Amino acid sequence: MAGRRVTINDVASLAGVSIATASKALNGRQDVRASTRERVLAAAAELSFQPNALARGLLSGQTRTVGLLTSDSVGRFGIPVLLGAEDAFGAGEMAVMLCDARGDAIREQHHLRALLSRRVDGIIVVGESTNPRPSVSKDVPVPVVYAYGPSDDPEDVSFVPDDVGGAAMAVEHLLALGRRRIAHVTGPRHYKAARDRAEGLRIALEAAGCEQAGETMWGSWSQRWGRHAAEMLLMAEPGVDAVFCGSDQVAAGFVEAARERGRSVPGDIAVIGYDNWEVLSTETRPALTTVDMNLELLGRTAAQHLFAAMDGRATPGVHRMPCHLVIRDSTAAA
Amino acid sequence: MAGRRVTINDVASLAGVSIATASKALNGRQDVRASTRERVLAAAAELSFQPNALARGLLSGQTRTVGLLTSDSVGRFGIPVLLGAEDAFGAGEMAVMLCDARGDAIREQHHLRALLSRRVDGIIVVGESTNPRPSVSKDVPVPVVYAYGPSDDPEDVSFVPDDVGGAAMAVEHLLALGRRRIAHVTGPRHYKAARDRAEGLRIALEAAGCEQAGETMWGSWSQRWGRHAAEMLLMAEPGVDAVFCGSDQVAAGFVEAARERGRSVPGDIAVIGYDNWEVLSTETRPALTTVDMNLELLGRTAAQHLFAAMDGRATPGVHRMPCHLVIRDSTAAA
């Protein structure tokens, strides 16, 4: 909390050289005698000199800073993506500016302007769901990469989890366990995530020549709905031997209600969730088998491709990132 | 993704004035004729001019940017604080640079240097627990405010939840319901949060002239421990009529195990959690009465006090922010 910031000028004076030489010495450039370099470095250390990134950025046009614009309230899905991105960037010397638009388009524009006036080198937009969202790339003179929620412009660079594949993987696991009467309880139909997962289920069942047990039950992403659905389903389709749930919350509710109704999990009914939200999936009893969307990897990948785009090597299109299955007790072999 | 950035020079030329006049017009300064100002504004709008924050910051020494340094992996507690801070800043024109040190002191130093070289105007440090953490303020030429985890230097500005008060509030609620045999199940003893909450319990009981039922049960912050503790406690102290749990996870486990052992909640045993982690507290059955630490408010307050400190009005000391009780079904009246 003190005095004037120390500049390269101070370092140069202390070392008894010009600022040009000091700059070269500090940046490891040629054309400076070893002994001189040493003197400059010593002076810089003594004054604990920190080059002013603003001045440097003004000159080079590169701030080594990227913006991260989230539309949800950095919720369940934004966090891991953010962490992955921060991770990828942090490895170099990048800094991340975080903006949360709270789902408000006006605020988003505002944040976008703020980021641009600070001359970020690129922007990652994190969606609140996997539903496509309006592109911002046209208004923006730097590369943009979309993570989790893709842009509605196919020319943009987007990374989304492969929900169809993830769901198919889950159902194939159930089939491999010998389950044949498989039901599906999931979230609201207007979520692309819910529709994609239902589609994955359909594909896997069809490939196995198997019928779905009952209709897909659309509801909400809540534990409450999982419980409610369990009650209805066990009444309507008593022969069900497996349930693929659209989220861990739904699955947790389902498991609880099923057990209360005297059905053992996984004995009578195997249950699979989605998200691998560990506070739920590892703490329910039995612990949930679930699909992990590798969100942190997704974030890291998005960041790496933002780097590439900043480097002129853009990779347009919607890239689907594979999910993986985390097998726990709720689908243990009989 | 196009051409050279437009500068104030372009605006000035288009408006047919000097850059000095353009600057004054754009910044609402005096000494510029109304008609001229209009011309400049029109030119700026036409070119969609964005002033270069780097140049501005270089000159003014103010970047209108703050750093947010978290030590945990932006975990359970960092998020709300971050949101609150972003909220407080976003109202003005502040931007937030996010750095996650992953609990590593080296990385923290690294991030700190990165923030300082970018000339942030201030820094918020978010702790991973309420245990005091090493101060960084000496090495830093800008104001620092600590949120959630206080600095170990009492001259620094820290904001922490008032866990003692929160716990007392919870216990008073139990007492008001007529419960007298109150037990305590909590997390590891090396967490100050756990110790503070136990202390709040002691104070409230003492004020009511009431004995604690059994010893405080130290364990971990997990649902598993809650279940385990419930089994032990119901065996050892069958007369218990209320349990104050050190976290919602512990409480959720406790409730589950108690119900399985045939004790009704809240009929036989009232249960209170801590944290108001909504995914747990609203979804367990019965829904948990719990202590909410107002973390988002805490973050916002920290941000506001950082503003004050940047303005030369620092407020040294460890400020304890009040918690509030969220009453749900797990302590409903008999």
Place this chain on the structure above:
DNA sequence: TACGTTTCCGAAAACCTTTTAGTTCTCGGG
């Protein structure tokens, strides 16, 4: 007309660093 006052505008400095294009130094060879 001369002069003083306002009002408005523009030239230039300042912020800090990097890079370019010299300039000086050193030293070996003639």
Place this chain on the structure above:
DNA sequence: CCCGAGAACTAAAAGGTTTTCGGAAACGTA
């Protein structure tokens, strides 16, 4: 001793904005 080449160094410009200060224009008064 001088020259030339290469190494080591420096002055200055550039990057975009704000601010200060001086100057010009416009206008009113004597």
